[in-house]
Amino acid sequence: MTRDKTATRYHHGNLRPTLLAMARALIEEGGPAALSMREIGRRAGVSAPAAYHYFNSLDAIAASLAEQGFAELSETIDAALDGPRRHLLAGGIAYVAFARANPGLYRLMFGESFQAYSKGNEAIRASRARIYRQMKDDLEKRLTPEDVPIAALFLWSLTHGLALLMIDGQVEPDADLDTKIEDILKFAGMRLPAAR
Amino acid sequence: MTRDKTATRYHHGNLRPTLLAMARALIEEGGPAALSMREIGRRAGVSAPAAYHYFNSLDAIAASLAEQGFAELSETIDAALDGPRRHLLAGGIAYVAFARANPGLYRLMFGESFQAYSKGNEAIRASRARIYRQMKDDLEKRLTPEDVPIAALFLWSLTHGLALLMIDGQVEPDADLDTKIEDILKFAGMRLPAAR
DNA sequence: TGTACATCAGTGAACGCGCGTTCACTGATGTAC
DNA sequence: TGTACATCAGTGAACGCGCGTTCACTGATGTAC
Numbered sequence A, B: 001m002t003r004d005k006t007a008t009r010y011h012h013g014n015l016r017p018t019l020l021a022m023a024r025a026l027i028e029e030g031g032p033a034a035l036s037m038r039e040i041g042r043r044a045g046v047s048a049p050a051a052y053h054y055f056n057s058l059d060a061i062a063a064s065l066a067e068q069g070f071a072e073l074s075e076t077i078d079a080a081l082d083g084p085r086r087h088l089l090a091g092g093i094a095y096v097a098f099a100r101a102n103p104g105l106y107r108l109m110f111g112e113s114f115q116a117y118s119k120g121n122e123a124i125r126a127s128r129a130r131i132y133r134q135m136k137d138d139l140e141k142r143l144t145p146e147d148v149p150i151a152a153l154f155l156w157s158l159t160h161g162l163a164l165l166m167i168d169g170q171v172e173p174d175a176d177l178d179t180k181i182e183d184i185l186k187f188a189g190m191r192l193p194a195a196r
Numbered sequence C, D: 001t002g003t004a005c006a007t008c009a010g011t012g013a014a015c016g017c018g019c020g021t022t023c024a025c026t027g028a029t030g031t032a033c
Helices: A015-030 A037-044 A048-053 A058-081 A087-101 A103-110 A114-120 A122-140 A145-167 A177-188 B015-030 B037-044 B048-053 B058-081 B087-101 B103-110 B114-120 B122-140 B145-167 B177-188
Strands: none
Touching: A015 A037, A015 A048, A015 A058, A015 A103, A037 A048, A037 A058, A058 A087, A058 A103, A058 A114, A058 A122, A087 A103, A087 A122, A087 A145, A087 A177, A103 A145, A114 A122, A122 A145, A145 A177, A145 B145, A145 B177, A177 B145, B015 B037, B015 B048, B015 B058, B015 B103, B037 B048, B037 B058, B058 B087, B058 B103, B058 B114, B058 B122, B087 B103, B087 B122, B087 B145, B087 B177, B103 B145, B114 B122, B122 B145, B145 B177
Protein backbone atom coordinates (compact mmCIF):
# COMPACT_ATOMS: atom_id res chain seq x y z
CA MET A 1 0.00 0.00 0.00
CA THR A 2 2.73 2.46 0.87
CA ARG A 3 4.42 2.61 -2.47
CA ASP A 4 8.09 2.95 -2.92
CA LYS A 5 8.13 4.91 -6.14
CA THR A 6 11.71 4.29 -7.00
CA ALA A 7 11.89 0.55 -6.37
CA THR A 8 10.94 -1.58 -9.32
CA ARG A 9 7.96 -3.55 -8.21
CA TYR A 10 6.73 -6.76 -9.68
CA HIS A 11 3.37 -5.23 -10.31
CA HIS A 12 3.71 -2.05 -12.23
CA GLY A 13 0.37 -0.73 -11.11
CA ASN A 14 -0.15 1.66 -13.98
CA LEU A 15 0.98 -0.24 -16.96
CA ARG A 16 -1.66 0.40 -19.58
CA PRO A 17 -1.26 4.17 -19.67
CA THR A 18 2.48 3.80 -19.37
CA LEU A 19 2.58 1.54 -22.41
CA LEU A 20 0.61 4.07 -24.40
CA ALA A 21 2.86 6.90 -23.28
CA MET A 22 5.97 4.97 -24.29
CA ALA A 23 4.43 4.05 -27.63
CA ARG A 24 3.64 7.66 -28.21
CA ALA A 25 7.16 8.74 -27.40
CA LEU A 26 8.40 6.11 -29.81
CA ILE A 27 6.40 7.34 -32.80
CA GLU A 28 7.47 10.88 -32.08
CA GLU A 29 11.10 9.81 -32.11
CA GLY A 30 11.12 7.46 -35.03
CA GLY A 31 7.82 7.76 -36.82
CA PRO A 32 5.04 5.19 -36.98
CA ALA A 33 7.46 2.59 -38.38
CA ALA A 34 9.41 2.68 -35.13
CA LEU A 35 6.51 1.25 -33.15
CA SER A 36 7.57 -2.06 -31.65
CA MET A 37 6.11 -4.22 -28.93
CA ARG A 38 9.52 -5.09 -27.57
CA GLU A 39 10.75 -1.52 -27.50
CA ILE A 40 7.59 -0.35 -25.79
CA GLY A 41 8.10 -2.98 -23.12
CA ARG A 42 11.75 -2.06 -22.77
CA ARG A 43 10.92 1.57 -22.17
CA ALA A 44 8.19 0.74 -19.72
CA GLY A 45 10.66 -1.42 -17.80
CA VAL A 46 8.59 -4.48 -18.43
CA SER A 47 8.87 -7.59 -20.56
CA ALA A 48 7.22 -7.47 -23.95
CA PRO A 49 4.56 -10.11 -23.23
CA ALA A 50 3.28 -8.04 -20.32
CA ALA A 51 1.65 -5.73 -22.80
CA TYR A 52 -0.62 -8.51 -23.95
CA HIS A 53 -2.57 -8.20 -20.75
CA TYR A 54 -3.81 -4.85 -22.04
CA PHE A 55 -3.65 -5.00 -25.82
CA ASN A 56 -4.32 -7.83 -28.21
CA SER A 57 -1.59 -6.83 -30.59
CA LEU A 58 0.75 -4.09 -31.68
CA ASP A 59 -1.92 -2.92 -34.08
CA ALA A 60 -4.28 -2.46 -31.16
CA ILE A 61 -1.77 -0.13 -29.55
CA ALA A 62 -1.43 1.84 -32.76
CA ALA A 63 -5.20 2.11 -33.07
CA SER A 64 -5.39 3.28 -29.49
CA LEU A 65 -2.84 5.98 -30.18
CA ALA A 66 -4.73 7.09 -33.25
CA GLU A 67 -7.91 7.26 -31.22
CA GLN A 68 -6.14 9.36 -28.62
CA GLY A 69 -4.82 11.62 -31.34
CA PHE A 70 -8.18 12.26 -32.92
CA ALA A 71 -9.73 13.00 -29.55
CA GLU A 72 -6.98 15.49 -28.73
CA LEU A 73 -7.16 17.13 -32.12
CA SER A 74 -10.88 17.56 -31.76
CA GLU A 75 -10.49 19.06 -28.29
CA THR A 76 -7.75 21.38 -29.46
CA ILE A 77 -9.99 22.72 -32.18
CA ASP A 78 -12.89 23.07 -29.77
CA ALA A 79 -10.73 25.12 -27.47
CA ALA A 80 -9.54 27.34 -30.30
CA LEU A 81 -13.08 27.99 -31.44
CA ASP A 82 -13.98 29.21 -27.98
CA GLY A 83 -11.34 31.89 -28.25
CA PRO A 84 -11.58 35.44 -29.50
CA ARG A 85 -10.41 34.81 -33.09
CA ARG A 86 -12.59 34.27 -36.07
CA HIS A 87 -13.62 30.66 -36.21
CA LEU A 88 -12.18 29.23 -39.36
CA LEU A 89 -8.87 30.95 -38.97
CA ALA A 90 -8.48 29.96 -35.33
CA GLY A 91 -9.49 26.39 -36.11
CA GLY A 92 -7.03 26.13 -38.96
CA ILE A 93 -4.21 27.53 -36.88
CA ALA A 94 -4.98 25.10 -34.09
CA TYR A 95 -5.12 22.21 -36.53
CA VAL A 96 -1.71 22.90 -38.01
CA ALA A 97 -0.27 23.60 -34.57
CA PHE A 98 -1.44 20.20 -33.36
CA ALA A 99 0.25 18.46 -36.26
CA ARG A 100 3.46 20.37 -35.67
CA ALA A 101 3.42 19.55 -31.98
CA ASN A 102 2.73 15.85 -32.60
CA PRO A 103 4.20 15.02 -35.98
CA GLY A 104 4.60 11.30 -35.36
CA LEU A 105 1.09 10.96 -34.04
CA TYR A 106 -0.32 13.02 -36.88
CA ARG A 107 1.39 10.80 -39.40
CA LEU A 108 0.07 7.73 -37.65
CA MET A 109 -3.44 9.17 -37.70
CA PHE A 110 -3.38 9.93 -41.41
CA GLY A 111 -0.88 7.42 -42.67
CA GLU A 112 -1.26 4.36 -44.78
CA SER A 113 -2.83 2.27 -42.08
CA PHE A 114 -5.40 4.91 -41.37
CA GLN A 115 -8.22 3.12 -43.11
CA ALA A 116 -7.59 -0.02 -41.12
CA TYR A 117 -7.97 1.86 -37.85
CA SER A 118 -11.00 3.97 -38.56
CA LYS A 119 -12.85 1.08 -40.13
CA GLY A 120 -13.62 -0.68 -36.92
CA ASN A 121 -13.06 2.12 -34.44
CA GLU A 122 -16.18 3.98 -33.52
CA ALA A 123 -14.35 6.53 -31.36
CA ILE A 124 -12.15 7.58 -34.26
CA ARG A 125 -15.07 7.90 -36.60
CA ALA A 126 -16.85 10.03 -34.03
CA SER A 127 -13.93 12.39 -33.51
CA ARG A 128 -13.45 12.86 -37.20
CA ALA A 129 -17.11 13.55 -37.72
CA ARG A 130 -17.00 16.10 -34.93
CA ILE A 131 -14.08 17.96 -36.46
CA TYR A 132 -15.74 17.99 -39.84
CA ARG A 133 -19.00 19.16 -38.34
CA GLN A 134 -17.34 22.12 -36.63
CA MET A 135 -15.86 23.18 -39.91
CA LYS A 136 -19.10 22.86 -41.79
CA ASP A 137 -21.07 24.72 -39.14
CA ASP A 138 -18.86 27.69 -39.61
CA LEU A 139 -18.94 27.47 -43.38
CA GLU A 140 -22.71 27.36 -43.39
CA LYS A 141 -22.78 30.80 -41.86
CA ARG A 142 -20.78 32.16 -44.74
CA LEU A 143 -21.74 30.31 -47.85
CA THR A 144 -24.74 29.17 -49.80
CA PRO A 145 -25.58 25.58 -48.89
CA GLU A 146 -24.49 24.05 -52.16
CA ASP A 147 -20.98 25.46 -51.78
CA VAL A 148 -20.41 24.00 -48.34
CA PRO A 149 -19.25 20.47 -49.22
CA ILE A 150 -16.67 21.72 -51.69
CA ALA A 151 -15.53 24.45 -49.33
CA ALA A 152 -15.12 21.94 -46.52
CA LEU A 153 -12.98 19.64 -48.61
CA PHE A 154 -11.04 22.64 -49.80
CA LEU A 155 -10.29 23.74 -46.26
CA TRP A 156 -9.40 20.29 -45.07
CA SER A 157 -7.07 19.75 -48.02
CA LEU A 158 -5.38 23.05 -47.37
CA THR A 159 -4.77 22.54 -43.67
CA HIS A 160 -3.83 18.88 -44.07
CA GLY A 161 -1.40 19.67 -46.85
CA LEU A 162 0.14 22.57 -45.00
CA ALA A 163 0.49 20.50 -41.85
CA LEU A 164 2.28 17.72 -43.69
CA LEU A 165 4.58 19.98 -45.64
CA MET A 166 5.67 21.57 -42.40
CA ILE A 167 6.05 18.28 -40.58
CA ASP A 168 8.18 16.95 -43.39
CA GLY A 169 10.40 19.99 -43.31
CA GLN A 170 9.51 20.89 -46.86
CA VAL A 171 8.80 24.47 -45.99
CA GLU A 172 12.02 26.31 -45.57
CA PRO A 173 11.67 28.03 -42.21
CA ASP A 174 12.94 31.36 -43.42
CA ALA A 175 10.45 33.41 -41.48
CA ASP A 176 8.48 32.53 -38.44
CA LEU A 177 6.45 29.50 -39.33
CA ASP A 178 3.55 30.52 -37.13
CA THR A 179 2.97 33.76 -38.97
CA LYS A 180 3.40 31.90 -42.23
CA ILE A 181 0.58 29.57 -41.30
CA GLU A 182 -1.61 32.51 -40.49
CA ASP A 183 -0.72 34.25 -43.73
CA ILE A 184 -1.64 31.25 -45.78
CA LEU A 185 -4.91 30.63 -44.06
CA LYS A 186 -5.79 34.27 -44.49
CA PHE A 187 -4.76 34.12 -48.10
CA ALA A 188 -7.23 31.26 -48.54
CA GLY A 189 -9.98 33.71 -47.72
CA MET A 190 -8.83 36.31 -50.22
CA ARG A 191 -9.28 36.65 -53.91
CA LEU A 192 -7.06 34.81 -56.35
CA PRO A 193 -7.70 35.97 -59.90
CA ALA A 194 -10.37 33.55 -61.04
CA ALA A 195 -8.81 30.46 -62.45
CA ARG A 196 -11.11 30.42 -65.40
CA MET B 1 22.99 -13.10 -79.53
CA THR B 2 19.72 -14.56 -80.71
CA ARG B 3 17.83 -14.33 -77.49
CA ASP B 4 15.35 -16.89 -76.39
CA LYS B 5 12.99 -14.67 -74.51
CA THR B 6 11.21 -17.40 -72.61
CA ALA B 7 14.22 -19.37 -71.39
CA THR B 8 15.65 -18.20 -68.13
CA ARG B 9 19.14 -17.16 -68.91
CA TYR B 10 21.98 -16.85 -66.49
CA HIS B 11 22.56 -13.27 -67.51
CA HIS B 12 19.38 -11.36 -67.26
CA GLY B 13 20.52 -8.71 -69.68
CA ASN B 14 18.23 -5.96 -68.49
CA LEU B 15 18.31 -6.27 -64.75
CA ARG B 16 18.67 -2.74 -63.49
CA PRO B 17 15.48 -1.40 -65.07
CA THR B 18 13.70 -4.62 -64.22
CA LEU B 19 14.61 -4.24 -60.57
CA LEU B 20 13.28 -0.71 -60.54
CA ALA B 21 10.07 -1.79 -62.23
CA MET B 22 9.53 -4.57 -59.70
CA ALA B 23 10.29 -2.22 -56.83
CA ARG B 24 7.78 0.21 -58.20
CA ALA B 25 5.13 -2.47 -58.50
CA LEU B 26 5.84 -3.43 -54.91
CA ILE B 27 5.28 0.03 -53.44
CA GLU B 28 2.08 0.36 -55.43
CA GLU B 29 0.83 -2.90 -54.01
CA GLY B 30 1.91 -2.54 -50.42
CA GLY B 31 3.11 0.98 -49.85
CA PRO B 32 6.68 2.12 -49.22
CA ALA B 33 6.95 -0.21 -46.24
CA ALA B 34 6.59 -3.20 -48.55
CA LEU B 35 9.87 -2.47 -50.30
CA SER B 36 12.21 -5.40 -49.78
CA MET B 37 15.43 -6.44 -51.46
CA ARG B 38 14.48 -10.08 -51.34
CA GLU B 39 11.01 -9.57 -52.76
CA ILE B 40 12.36 -7.39 -55.55
CA GLY B 41 14.78 -10.15 -56.46
CA ARG B 42 12.07 -12.76 -56.28
CA ARG B 43 9.87 -10.84 -58.69
CA ALA B 44 12.71 -10.20 -61.06
CA GLY B 45 13.46 -13.94 -61.08
CA VAL B 46 16.88 -13.34 -59.63
CA SER B 47 18.61 -13.89 -56.32
CA ALA B 48 18.58 -10.98 -53.91
CA PRO B 49 22.34 -10.35 -53.97
CA ALA B 50 22.21 -9.84 -57.72
CA ALA B 51 20.70 -6.43 -57.10
CA TYR B 52 23.90 -5.32 -55.40
CA HIS B 53 25.60 -5.13 -58.77
CA TYR B 54 23.37 -2.15 -59.53
CA PHE B 55 22.44 -0.60 -56.20
CA ASN B 56 24.40 -0.18 -53.02
CA SER B 57 21.45 -0.79 -50.78
CA LEU B 58 17.70 -0.95 -50.53
CA ASP B 59 17.73 2.74 -49.71
CA ALA B 60 19.46 3.43 -53.00
CA ILE B 61 16.61 1.72 -54.82
CA ALA B 62 14.08 3.77 -52.91
CA ALA B 63 15.95 6.96 -53.71
CA SER B 64 16.06 5.96 -57.36
CA LEU B 65 12.31 5.44 -57.36
CA ALA B 66 11.75 8.80 -55.75
CA GLU B 67 13.96 10.42 -58.36
CA GLN B 68 11.97 8.72 -61.11
CA GLY B 69 8.75 9.91 -59.50
CA PHE B 70 9.78 13.53 -59.29
CA ALA B 71 10.95 13.49 -62.88
CA GLU B 72 7.66 12.05 -64.05
CA LEU B 73 5.62 14.44 -61.97
CA SER B 74 7.52 17.36 -63.40
CA GLU B 75 7.00 16.08 -66.95
CA THR B 76 3.32 15.48 -66.35
CA ILE B 77 2.87 19.04 -65.21
CA ASP B 78 4.87 20.33 -68.14
CA ALA B 79 2.62 18.48 -70.51
CA ALA B 80 -0.51 19.80 -68.82
CA LEU B 81 0.72 23.36 -69.05
CA ASP B 82 1.15 22.98 -72.78
CA GLY B 83 -2.52 22.16 -73.14
CA PRO B 84 -5.48 24.43 -73.74
CA ARG B 85 -6.54 24.91 -70.10
CA ARG B 86 -5.60 27.77 -67.90
CA HIS B 87 -2.25 27.11 -66.35
CA LEU B 88 -2.77 26.83 -62.65
CA LEU B 89 -5.92 24.80 -62.95
CA ALA B 90 -4.44 22.40 -65.49
CA GLY B 91 -1.28 22.03 -63.43
CA GLY B 92 -3.21 21.31 -60.27
CA ILE B 93 -5.40 18.75 -61.97
CA ALA B 94 -2.35 17.04 -63.42
CA TYR B 95 -0.64 17.04 -60.04
CA VAL B 96 -3.50 15.35 -58.25
CA ALA B 97 -4.00 12.94 -61.13
CA PHE B 98 -0.38 11.86 -60.88
CA ALA B 99 -0.73 11.14 -57.19
CA ARG B 100 -3.90 9.18 -57.77
CA ALA B 101 -2.31 7.16 -60.54
CA ASN B 102 0.82 6.41 -58.49
CA PRO B 103 -0.23 6.48 -54.85
CA GLY B 104 2.58 4.30 -53.55
CA LEU B 105 5.19 6.28 -55.40
CA TYR B 106 3.68 9.57 -54.29
CA ARG B 107 3.80 8.46 -50.68
CA LEU B 108 7.39 7.37 -51.10
CA MET B 109 8.25 10.75 -52.61
CA PHE B 110 6.69 12.72 -49.78
CA GLY B 111 6.92 10.28 -46.94
CA GLU B 112 8.98 10.27 -43.82
CA SER B 113 12.19 9.37 -45.54
CA PHE B 114 11.80 12.17 -48.01
CA GLN B 115 14.38 14.39 -46.39
CA ALA B 116 16.96 11.65 -46.50
CA TYR B 117 16.53 11.23 -50.24
CA SER B 118 16.46 14.80 -51.37
CA LYS B 119 19.37 15.74 -49.18
CA GLY B 120 22.00 14.09 -51.30
CA ASN B 121 20.11 13.71 -54.54
CA GLU B 122 20.67 16.52 -56.98
CA ALA B 123 18.18 15.17 -59.52
CA ILE B 124 15.38 15.24 -56.99
CA ARG B 125 16.21 18.74 -55.89
CA ALA B 126 16.23 19.86 -59.51
CA SER B 127 12.85 18.32 -60.30
CA ARG B 128 11.27 19.85 -57.25
CA ALA B 129 12.70 23.24 -58.04
CA ARG B 130 11.36 22.96 -61.56
CA ILE B 131 7.85 22.17 -60.39
CA TYR B 132 7.91 25.05 -57.96
CA ARG B 133 9.23 27.39 -60.60
CA GLN B 134 6.42 26.57 -63.00
CA MET B 135 3.92 27.38 -60.33
CA LYS B 136 5.56 30.63 -59.38
CA ASP B 137 5.92 31.72 -62.99
CA ASP B 138 2.22 31.50 -63.40
CA LEU B 139 1.47 33.20 -60.12
CA GLU B 140 3.72 36.09 -61.02
CA LYS B 141 1.46 36.91 -63.92
CA ARG B 142 -1.49 37.26 -61.60
CA LEU B 143 -0.28 38.66 -58.35
CA THR B 144 1.84 41.39 -56.92
CA PRO B 145 5.34 40.11 -56.25
CA GLU B 146 5.10 40.13 -52.48
CA ASP B 147 2.08 37.82 -52.56
CA VAL B 148 3.76 35.18 -54.69
CA PRO B 149 5.62 33.18 -52.02
CA ILE B 150 2.55 32.82 -49.84
CA ALA B 151 0.36 32.01 -52.82
CA ALA B 152 2.80 29.35 -53.95
CA LEU B 153 2.83 27.65 -50.58
CA PHE B 154 -0.92 27.98 -50.46
CA LEU B 155 -1.33 26.20 -53.77
CA TRP B 156 1.17 23.52 -52.97
CA SER B 157 -0.50 22.82 -49.64
CA LEU B 158 -3.87 22.60 -51.28
CA THR B 159 -2.89 20.21 -54.04
CA HIS B 160 -0.68 18.12 -51.78
CA GLY B 161 -3.39 17.83 -49.16
CA LEU B 162 -6.07 17.02 -51.69
CA ALA B 163 -3.86 14.41 -53.32
CA LEU B 164 -3.19 12.69 -50.01
CA LEU B 165 -6.77 12.76 -48.82
CA MET B 166 -7.81 11.09 -52.02
CA ILE B 167 -5.00 8.57 -51.97
CA ASP B 168 -5.89 7.64 -48.43
CA GLY B 169 -9.51 7.15 -49.34
CA GLN B 170 -10.61 9.86 -46.98
CA VAL B 171 -12.78 11.55 -49.54
CA GLU B 172 -15.96 9.61 -49.97
CA PRO B 173 -16.22 9.06 -53.69
CA ASP B 174 -19.87 10.03 -53.88
CA ALA B 175 -19.56 11.92 -57.11
CA ASP B 176 -16.95 11.73 -59.79
CA LEU B 177 -13.66 12.45 -58.13
CA ASP B 178 -12.23 14.12 -61.19
CA THR B 179 -14.86 16.80 -61.26
CA LYS B 180 -14.52 17.17 -57.51
CA ILE B 181 -10.83 17.94 -57.94
CA GLU B 182 -11.67 20.53 -60.54
CA ASP B 183 -14.35 22.07 -58.36
CA ILE B 184 -12.00 22.46 -55.45
CA LEU B 185 -9.22 23.96 -57.47
CA LYS B 186 -11.65 26.38 -58.99
CA PHE B 187 -13.04 27.17 -55.60
CA ALA B 188 -9.52 28.08 -54.53
CA GLY B 189 -9.65 30.89 -57.02
CA MET B 190 -12.95 32.23 -55.80
CA ARG B 191 -13.91 34.36 -52.91
CA LEU B 192 -14.35 32.95 -49.45
CA PRO B 193 -15.82 35.57 -47.14
CA ALA B 194 -12.74 37.21 -45.75
CA ALA B 195 -11.64 35.40 -42.63
CA ARG B 196 -10.78 38.65 -40.97
C1' DT C 1 -5.29 -9.38 13.89
C1' DG C 2 -3.65 -13.43 11.36
C1' DT C 3 -3.58 -16.81 7.80
C1' DA C 4 -5.06 -19.55 3.42
C1' DC C 5 -5.86 -18.90 -0.88
C1' DA C 6 -7.64 -17.33 -5.45
C1' DT C 7 -6.49 -14.05 -8.76
C1' DC C 8 -4.01 -12.38 -12.28
C1' DA C 9 -0.02 -9.11 -13.58
C1' DG C 10 4.29 -9.83 -15.13
C1' DT C 11 8.37 -13.22 -16.50
C1' DG C 12 11.81 -15.72 -19.37
C1' DA C 13 12.44 -18.91 -22.80
C1' DA C 14 11.22 -20.18 -27.08
C1' DC C 15 8.75 -20.39 -31.77
C1' DG C 16 9.28 -19.11 -36.52
C1' DC C 17 9.79 -15.42 -39.52
C1' DG C 18 11.74 -12.29 -43.03
C1' DC C 19 14.91 -9.18 -43.44
C1' DG C 20 19.64 -6.59 -45.43
C1' DT C 21 23.91 -7.69 -46.51
C1' DT C 22 28.54 -10.32 -47.16
C1' DC C 23 31.10 -13.91 -49.05
C1' DA C 24 33.44 -17.09 -51.91
C1' DC C 25 31.84 -19.16 -55.88
C1' DT C 26 30.32 -20.35 -60.84
C1' DG C 27 29.32 -19.91 -65.34
C1' DA C 28 27.98 -17.08 -69.51
C1' DT C 29 29.83 -13.67 -72.41
C1' DG C 30 32.55 -11.53 -75.78
C1' DT C 31 37.18 -10.14 -77.01
C1' DA C 32 42.13 -10.85 -78.36
C1' DC C 33 44.84 -13.53 -80.78
C1' DT D 1 37.19 -19.52 -88.26
C1' DG D 2 38.66 -21.40 -83.72
C1' DT D 3 40.28 -21.17 -79.11
C1' DA D 4 42.12 -19.17 -74.47
C1' DC D 5 40.93 -16.29 -71.34
C1' DA D 6 39.55 -12.10 -68.69
C1' DT D 7 35.50 -10.08 -67.18
C1' DC D 8 31.85 -9.67 -64.33
C1' DA D 9 26.69 -10.81 -63.78
C1' DG D 10 24.36 -13.75 -61.01
C1' DT D 11 24.33 -17.74 -57.25
C1' DG D 12 23.54 -20.14 -52.79
C1' DA D 13 24.79 -20.40 -48.24
C1' DA D 14 25.41 -18.01 -44.33
C1' DC D 15 25.79 -14.00 -40.87
C1' DG D 16 23.29 -11.70 -37.29
C1' DC D 17 19.37 -9.15 -36.33
C1' DG D 18 14.89 -7.71 -34.30
C1' DC D 19 10.54 -8.67 -34.58
C1' DG D 20 5.33 -10.33 -32.90
C1' DT D 21 3.47 -13.64 -30.40
C1' DT D 22 2.72 -18.07 -27.44
C1' DC D 23 3.57 -20.67 -23.51
C1' DA D 24 3.98 -22.53 -19.01
C1' DC D 25 5.53 -20.32 -15.08
C1' DT D 26 6.04 -17.32 -10.71
C1' DG D 27 5.18 -14.29 -7.35
C1' DA D 28 2.70 -10.08 -5.47
C1' DT D 29 -1.73 -8.68 -4.11
C1' DG D 30 -5.82 -8.31 -1.55
C1' DT D 31 -9.88 -10.72 0.08
C1' DA D 32 -12.52 -14.25 2.85
C1' DC D 33 -12.59 -16.35 6.89
